[in-house]
Amino acid sequence: MTETTKLNSLKHLAKRYARAKRITQNQALNLVAEKLGFADWTKLVSANKKDWRPSSEQMEGVEAFVANAFPAADFQAGHPDVMARRSAYLDDAEHGMIGDHPYRLLVTLHDIIMMGDGWSIAVPENPGARPIVQTVTEDDGKFPVFDPEFLQEALSLARDRADRVHGEISTDWPRRSTKPDHDGVVRHPLWGDESAVWYCLHCDEKITGTQIAQNLWHCPGCGASPLDIFNTAFWCEDEGKSLSPVKADGAKDNDKPDFRVVDDRPKLELNAEKITLLIRSALLDDATNVSERLGALHAEITVDDDNDVWISLEEDLWPHDKEPVQVLIVATQLGIEVELETTWSTVPFHWPGLGEITSSTSEYTQMMLEAYARYDSSPDNDM
Numbered sequence: 487m488t489e490t491t492k493l494n495s496l497k498h499l500a501k502r503y504a505r506a507k508r509i510t511q512n513q514a515l516n517l518v519a520e521k522l523g524f525a526d527w528t529k530l531v532s533a534n535k536k537d538w539r540p541s542s543e544q545m546e547g548v549e550a551f552v553a554n555a556f557p558a559a560d561f562q563a564g565h566p567d568v569m570a571r572r573s574a575y576l577d578d579a580e581h582g583m584i585g586d587h588p589y590r591l592l593v594t595l596h597d598i599i600m601m602g603d604g605w606s607i608a609v610p611e612n613p614g615a616r617p618i619v620q621t622v623t624e625d626d627g628k629f630p631v632f633d634p635e636f637l638q639e640a641l642s643l644a645r646d647r648a649d650r651v652h653g654e655i656s657t658d659w660p661r662r663s664t665k666p667d668h669d670g671v672v673r674h675p676l677w678g679d680e681s682a683v684w685y686c687l688h689c690d691e692k693i694t695g696t697q698i699a700q701n702l703w704h705c706p707g708c709g710a711s712p713l714d715i716f717n718t719a720f721w722c723e724d725e726g727k728s729l730s731p732v733k734a735d736g737a738k739d740n741d742k743p744d745f746r747v748v749d750d751r752p753k754l755e756l757n758a759e760k761i762t763l764l765i766r767s768a769l770l771d772d773a774t775n776v777s778e779r780l781g782a783l784h785a786e787i788t789v790d791d792d793n794d795v796w797i798s799l800e801e802d803l804w805p806h807d808k809e810p811v812q813v814l815i816v817a818t819q820l821g822i823e824v825e826l827e828t829t830w831s832t833v834p835f836h837w838p839g840l841g842e843i844t845s846s847t848s849e850y851t852q853m854m855l856e857a858y859a860r861y862d863s864s865p866d867n868d869m
C-alpha cells in the first residue's frame with residue numbers, strides 16, 4: 487500500500503464510520519485521528535506530510551474500530567447483509583399456535599421472549615426471577631394471556647425453552663460453577679475464583695456456594711447478575727463479616743407471573759414544539775413569495791396551555807389581509823384555535839417589498855445585495 491493510499495483508506499474508513507454512527511465526516515476524521523494518537527485530523531495530516539505513516543497494526547486497529555460501529559446502524563439503514571442476518575434471526579424464532587393464537591418464541595441474550603399480538607411473556611435468564619407478562623392495555627378481553635389456561639400453556643413452553651438455555655449455559659461453564667464440592671465450594675464462572683461464601687454487590691447479602699450455583703450465579707435475593715457476585719465483600723470495611731445471609735425464600739411466588747401494562751405503540755403527544763412546527767410549515771405553504779416566506783419563518787408562534795395558538799405576523803412580511811388558509815386547515819385537523827395578529831418590528835433586511843416580486847431566494851438575495859450596495863458609502867462602491 488502506498489503512503490497516499492494509506493491516508494485515503496483512513497479517510498474512507500472515517501467516511502464509513504461517519505455513516506454508521508450518523509456523525510459528520512469531520513467528527514469521524516477526528517475520531518480516527520484520535521485512535522492513532524493525534525489531537526485531531528489536521529494534526530494527523532501535517533504529521534503525514536512530515537513522513538509519519540500508520541503501521542499495519544494501526545491500520546488494522548482503525549478497521550476494527552470502524553467495523554464495530556456497524557451492526558446496529560446497518561440494521562436501521564437496511565443494509566442488505568444485515569437485513570439478511572436479521573431475517574435469519576427472526577426465522578430462528580420458533581413459530582407456533584396455542585389454540586387460535588399464533589406466537590413467536592425467541593431467545594435473546596439468554597432471556598426467553600414469547601410474543602403474540604399485543605402481548606408478550608419474558609422468562610429471564612435468572613432462574614429465580616418471575617416471568618413478566620406484558621400487554622399493551624389492561625385486560626379488555628382481547629389478550630389470551632389473561633386466560634389462565636392459555637397462560638399456563640404459554641408459560642410452560644417458555645419455561646421449557648428456558649431450561650434448555652440454562653443447560654447450555656451450564657455446559658459452557660466449568661463444572662465446579664454449577665456443582666458445589668462436598669464443602670459447598672463453587673467456582674465463579676467469570677472470575678474463576680473459588681469459595682463456599684459469596685457476596686452480592688447489589689444488595690449486600692451473603693450467599694452460600696450451593697445457593698448461588700443453583701441460581702446460575704444470579705443473586706437469590708435481588709436477581710443481580712454474575713457480574714455483581716464476589717467472594718469477598720471488598721466494598722465493606724470488615725469484608726462482609728457483618729452482612730446477613732440472603733433470605734432463602736427460594737419458593738417466593740416465582741411461579742406467579744408479574745403482569746405489566748406497557749403501551750409502547752407510537753402515540754402522538756401534541757406539545758407546543760410540535761404544534762409550532764406544523765403551524766410554521768403550514769404558514770410556509772401559504773407563502774407565495776420570498777417576502778411571505780421570510781414572514782412565515784420570522785413569525786412568532788405561541789402555544790398556550792390548551793394548545794391554542796397565537797401567531798404574530800410581521801406587517802412588512804405578511805399582507806395584513808392575507809388569510810393563512812393552510813394554517814386554518816391544519817388547526818382544524820388538530821382541533822385547536824388560532825388567533826392572528828400583526829406586529830411591527832425590525833425586519834431582517836431593508837426594502838421588504840423586494841421579496842414580493844420574486845419567489846426565488848437567490849433572485850431576492852441578488853436584488854437585496856444590489857440595493858444595499860447602492861447605499862454603501864465606502865469609496866469603492868461609489869456608483
Ligand SMILES: [Zn+2]
Pocket residue numbers: 686687688689690691705706707708709710
Ligand atoms: Zn443481591
